[in-house]
Amino acid sequence: MTDHDEAPALRPLTLAWVNRQLGPGERIVRTEALHGGITAEMRRLTVAAPDGGTRALVLRSFVDPYFVKHAGDLLNREADALAQLAETDVPAPGPVAVDPAAAHCEYPSLLMTRLPGRTVLTDEGLQARVPLLARQLVAIHALDPADRPQRYKAWTTADAVVPAQGSDRVAWAAAIEVIRKPAPPFEGRFMHRDFHPGNVLFDLSPDGSAGPRITGVVDWVQTSWGPADLDVAHCSTNLALLHGPAWGLRFAEAYEEAGGVLASAAGERLYWLLLDALAFAGQVGPVVRPWQEAGRAELTTRAVEERLDAYVISLVDALS
Incomplete structure (x- = not known):
């Protein structure tokens, strides 16, 4: 889903900066606000060439104060990752x-090329997409760049987890005790660190x-160096x-x-699975919004909290 605006909708300084990155005679003829992200303002820019052809770019801008504060690390990390990925078979945008x-610019920004395809979040066709997601993540983990990204960071701790109201207290207490232990040893891998269906583009035949x-x-x-288990x-x-x-398992x-x-x-696998799952406690709202914008209106905050509870129970039962 996108909102269509005119090019002047870009902030003046940002527009001037983007224009300086364009080729001779190129100009922005259209902008679209891209929905689906959580942390940044995203726009698709349609650029027209003098010969009548067009190409598309994507502009990421951090406008939230928290992410503005951390933008230097995040945007440089993404730009570096995209430059490294350009030399691989992993389909990723090119940094501009x-x-x-x-x-x-008015806000910290990254300009990159736009890739074809779209995100697909429907239940229909999931059985065919899951193996593709898995193969793509295996390919990412196979990369070993000379300049490795920073070590991964956990997104929660045992003391920070607050289960949603109505959650199974026994299962959550057991899960919290699992992640209270030291992290298991692991072989480092090149991690996307935020790999999920909302960050993967698909081409579907009509x-x-x-x-x-x-x-x-x-x-x-969030590109990092760390355990493949955590990306999974x-x-x-x-x-x-x-x-x-069931699809999580x-x-x-x-x-x-x-x-x-x-x-x-099994205990080590359980640690990484729960370390990620418990990080969603109290954080479901921001995740739900882009899913609803993509057409999954039934995924209310409460409905997703119930699924999270069921998933934590299933992990504790299946792998403990």
Whole structure:
């Protein structure tokens, strides 16, 4: 879903900065606000060339005070990741220009190329998409750049977890005790760190005659070096909340079927899966909004909290 605006909707300094990144005779003829993100303001820019052709760029701007404060690290990390990915087979945007300290724009910004395809969050066709997601994540984890990104950061702690009202207190207490333990040892991997269906673009044939294919992976601001299990866990949690707990459990299986390697001990796997799932406690609202904008109106905050509760119970029961 997008909102269509005129080019002047870009803030003046940002518009001037973007124009300086364009080729001779190129000009912005259209802007669209892209919905679906949580942390940044995203716009698609249609650029016309003198010969009549057009191309599309994407502009990310951090406007929330918290993310403005951390924009230098996040935008530089994404720009570096995109530059590295340009030398690989992983479909990612190409970096065009970055202004991490808002030296030229009103807000810290990153300009990048736009990839074809769209996000797909429907239940329909999920069985065909999950193996593709798994194979794509295996390919990401196979990368070993000379300049490794920063070490991963956990997004919650045992003491910070507050279960939603009505959650199974026994299961959540057990889950919290699992992540209170020290992190298991792991072999470091190149991590997307926010890999989930909302950050993967698909091409779907209109008549369904051809199967889905992935055309891009976006939003690399959290790129890290760390355990493959945690990247798998994050996608698993998102699948569980979007489509039901069984799909969260299924994704780890699909990842291994695609050749990925996870922790050998069940207790270690449980640690990473719960470390991600419990990070959603009290944070469901911001996740739900883009899903609803994408057409999943039935995914209310309460409905997703109930799915999170069911997923945590299933993890504790299945892997403990």
